[in-house]
Amino acid sequence: xxxxxxxxxxxxxxxxxxxxxxxxxxxxxxxxxxxxxxxxxxxxxxxxxxxxxxxxxxxxxxxxxxxxxxxxxxxxxxxxxxxxxxxxxxxxxxxxxxxxxxxxxxxxxxxxxxxxxxxxxxxxxxxxxxxxxxxxxxxxxxxxxxxxxxxxxxxxxxxxxxxxxxxxxxxxxxxxxxxxxxxxxxxxxxxxxxxxxxxxxxxxxxxxxxxxxxxxxxxxxxxxxxxxxxxxxxxxxxxxxxxxxxxxxxxxxxxxxxxxxxxxxxxxxxxxxxxxxxxxxxxxxxxxxxxxxxxxxxxxxxxxxxxxxxxxxx
Amino acid sequence: xxxxxxxxxxxxxxxxxxxxxxxxxxxxxxxxxxxxxxxxxxxxxxxxxxxxxxxxxxxxxxxxxxxxxxxxxxxxxxxxxxxxxxxxxxxxxxxxxxxxxxxxxxxxxxxxxxxxxxxxxxxxxxxxxxxxxxxxxxxxxxxxxxxxxxxxxxxxxxxxxxxxxxxxxxxxxxxxxxxxxxxxxxxxxxxxxxxxxxxxxxxxxxxxxxxxxxxxxxxxxxxxxxxxxxxxxxxxxxxxxxxxxxxxxxxxxxxxxxxxxxxxxxxxxxxxxxxxxxxxxxxxxxxxxxxxxxxxxxxxxxxxxxxxxxxxxxxxxxxxxxxxxxxxxx
Numbered sequence: 004x005x006x007x008x009x010x011x012x013x014x015x016x017x018x019x020x021x022x023x024x025x026x027x028x029x030x031x032x033x034x035x036x037x038x039x040x041x042x043x044x045x046x047x048x049x050x051x052x053x054x055x056x057x058x059x060x061x062x063x064x065x066x067x068x069x070x071x072x073x074x075x076x077x078x079x080x081x082x083x084x085x086x087x088x089x090x091x092x093x094x095x096x097x098x099x100x101x102x103x104x105x106x107x108x109x110x111x112x113x114x115x116x117x118x119x120x121x122x123x124x125x126x127x128x129x130x131x132x133x134x135x136x137x138x139x140x141x142x143x144x145x146x147x148x149x150x151x152x153x154x155x156x157x158x159x160x161x162x163x164x165x166x167x168x169x170x171x172x173x174x175x176x177x178x179x180x181x182x183x184x185x186x187x188x189x190x191x192x193x194x195x196x197x198x199x200x201x202x203x204x205x206x207x208x209x210x211x212x213x214x215x216x217x218x219x220x221x222x223x224x225x226x227x228x229x230x231x232x233x234x235x236x237x238x239x240x241x242x243x244x245x246x247x248x249x250x251x252x253x254x255x256x257x258x259x260x261x262x263x264x265x266x267x268x269x270x271x272x273x274x275x276x277x278x279x280x281x282x283x284x285x286x287x288x289x290x291x292x293x294x295x296x297x298x299x300x301x302x303x304x305x306x307x308x309x310x311x312x313x314x315x316x317x
Numbered sequence: 318x319x320x321x322x323x324x325x326x327x328x329x330x331x332x333x334x335x336x337x338x339x340x341x342x343x344x345x346x347x348x349x350x351x352x353x354x355x356x357x358x359x360x361x362x363x364x365x366x367x368x369x370x371x372x373x374x375x376x377x378x379x380x381x382x383x384x385x386x387x388x389x390x391x392x393x394x395x396x397x398x399x400x401x402x403x404x405x406x407x408x409x410x411x412x413x414x415x416x417x418x419x420x421x422x423x424x425x426x427x428x429x430x431x432x433x434x435x436x437x438x439x440x441x442x443x444x445x446x447x448x449x450x451x452x453x454x455x456x457x458x459x460x461x462x463x464x465x466x467x468x469x470x471x472x473x474x475x476x477x478x479x480x481x482x483x484x485x486x487x488x489x490x491x492x493x494x495x496x497x498x499x500x501x502x503x504x505x506x507x508x509x510x511x512x513x514x515x516x517x518x519x520x521x522x523x524x525x526x527x528x529x530x531x532x533x534x535x536x537x538x539x540x541x542x543x544x545x546x547x548x549x550x551x552x553x554x555x556x557x558x559x560x561x562x563x564x565x566x567x568x569x570x571x572x573x574x575x576x577x578x579x580x581x582x583x584x585x586x587x588x589x590x591x592x593x594x595x596x597x598x599x600x601x602x603x604x605x606x607x608x609x610x611x612x613x614x615x616x617x618x619x620x621x622x623x624x625x626x627x628x629x630x631x632x633x634x635x636x637x638x639x640x641x642x643x644x645x646x647x
Contacts, residue, residue: 220390240407
C-alpha cells in the first residue's frame with residue numbers, strides 16, 4: 004500500500020489560492036478594500052473641491068459677463084463689498100445663534116436620555132428625535148411657514164391666550180422682527196433650530212452616555228453639588244459630543260439656501276447667494292468664492308475646538 | 318464615644334431583591350473594618366449606604382452618632398475610593414487630588430500645596446502634571462486614594478480598591494494601606510471578596526451572605542471559629558461536617574468545621590478515619606488533597622516538602638481534638 008502522503012495533492016481552487024495570497028500579503032487585501040472609497044473621496048469629492056477653489060481665483064468680465072480664466076484675487080476682493088460682506092455676516096450670525104440655541108435646547112434632552120431613560124422610554128426618545136428626519140425637509144419647511152404665518156396657529160394661539168401683544172412686541176424688534184413670524188429672521192431662526200436639532204441631540208447624547216456614573220458619584224462624594232458636577236465634570240467630558248453636534252448645526256446652517264428662501268424676509272444668505280450667482284447670474288467665480296467662506300470658517304472653528312481640547316477625549 | 322458608623326436594622330430592598338436585609342453593624346472609630354462576601358452579598362450596597370449613594374428602605378445609619386438619613390453624599394464627612402478609581406480624565410493628577418478643595422472654594426495656591434502634600438503621602442511626588450491616562454493601574458489607585466483623603470474625611474470607604482491590580486502590586490498596596498490607616502488614625506471601611514485580603518488587613522471583619530451579616534469578628538475569630546457553614550466554607554474553604562459526620566469524627570452531634578490544614582494524612586493502617594484520595598491540586602506552598610471518607614468529601618492541605626499520596630491511595634486521617642470547631646448554627 005502506498006503511504007497516503009505520497010499521493011498528489013488536489014490542485015488548490017482559485018478561492019484557496021486567493022486566501023493564501025492575501026494571507027501572505029496582507030497589504031494587498033487592504034489596498035483592494037480601500038481603493039474604491041479612496042478613489043471616490045480623492046477624485047469625486049476632493050477633486051471637485053479643488054475645482055471649486057480653482058474657479059474662485061478666476062474673475063468675470065463686468066461688460067461681457069464672460070469668465071476670464073486668469074489667476075486673480077479680484078473675486079475675493081468683491082466679497083468685501085458691503086452687499087456681499089453683509090451676506091457673510093448675516094449667515095455666520097444666524098449659524099452661531101442656531102448652534103447656541105440648539106446646544107441649550109438639546110442638552111437637557113440628551114442628558115435625560117443618557118442618564119435616566121431606560122428601556123421603553125429610551126426607544127421613545129430615539130423615535131421622537133429621529134422621526135422628524137424621516138419626513139421630507141421641504142414638507143417640514145412649508146409646514147412651518149403655515150404654522151408661523153400671520154393667519155397661522157402661533158398667532159391664533161397667542162391671541163387666544165391674550166399674548167397677542169407680546170407677539171407683536173417681539174415682531175416689532177428691529178432687524179430680527181417683521182410683519183409676521185414667517186417673514187422675519189426670528190422665523191428663519193426657529194425653523195433652522197427645529198430642522199437641525201436632532202443633529203445636536205444625538206452626538207451629545209452619545210457622549211453623555213459615555214461619562215461613567217462613578218465619575219459623577221466621585222464628584223458628589225468629594226462635596227460637589229449638582230451644578231458644580233455639571234460644570235466641572237459632565238460638561239468637559241461631554242464636550243467632544245457638543246462640538247460634534249455644533250459642527251453639524253453650524254455647517255448645515257452656513258450652507259442652507261432653502262429655509263431662508265421660504266421663511267424670512269428674503270435677505271440673502273451665503274447658500275442663496277451661491278445658488279443665484281451660479282444660476283441666473285452666471286458668475287461662477289464669485290459663487291465659488293462665496294462657497295469657500297463656509298469651508299474657511301469651519302476650519303477656523305475646528306482649530307479653535309481643538310485648541311480647547313474638545314478632541315482630547317476621542 | 319459614638320461609633321464611627323452604626324447600622325441599626327438597615328435594609329435596602331430593590332423591589333423583590335433584598336440587597337441588604339436588616340443589618341446591624343457597629344464600626345469603631347479608628348478601626349480598619351472589612352466587609353467580606355461573595356458578589357451579590359450586599360457588601361457594596363452597605364458601602365454605598367454609608368457614602369449616601371443608596372438610601373435605606375428601612376432602619377437608620379448613624380455616622381458619629383448622627384442619623385444620616387437626610388444627608389446627601391456631598392454633605393457627608395465620608396469619602397470613597399471607587400472600584401474603577403473614577404479619576405477625572407480631563408484633569409491632571411494635581412487637579413484631581415485638589416478637586417475636593419476646589420469645590421470647597423479653597424484658593425489655587427493653597428489647594429495645590431495640599432495636593433502635593435497628599436501626593437507625597439502616597440509616594441507620587443512629581444506626578445502632578447500627568448494625566449490619569451499616563452499612569453499605571455497602581456499609580457491611579459494611589460491618586461484615587463490621595464483624592465479621597467484631601468477633604469480629611471473621618472471615614473474612608475474603599476470599594477474593592479485592589480481588585481484591578483496584579484498579585485505583587487496588590488500585596489504591596491495591602492501593606493501600604495494598612496500603614497497609611499495606622500498613620501492617619503481614621504476609620505477605613507473596606508469592601509472585598511478576597512478573604513486573604515480581609516484577614517490580613519482588617520481589625521474586624523463582617524462576612525456578608527445574601528444581604529445579611531453572617532458573622533462579625535476579628536480575623537482570628539472569623540477564621541478559627543466560624544459561626545456557621547457559610548462562613549466556614551467561604552473563609553478558607555473549611556470542611557463543613559453535618560452532625561452525624563461530626564459524631565463519626567469523634568465529636569458531639571453538632572455542625573462542625575475542620576480546617577484542611579489541620580488534617581494529617583497517615584500512610585498505612587492508622588488514623589481516626591479512613592479515606593481514599595480522589596484528587597490533588599498543586600498550590601505551590603502546599604498541595605490540596607480531596608478525599609472520599611465513606612461517601613463524605615473532605616479536603617486536606619499538605620505543606621510543601623511532605624510526601625503527597627497518589628490518587629486512589631487509601632490513607633488514614635488524623636487531627637488535634639481542638640481543631641474540630643463546633644458551630645452555633647447550620
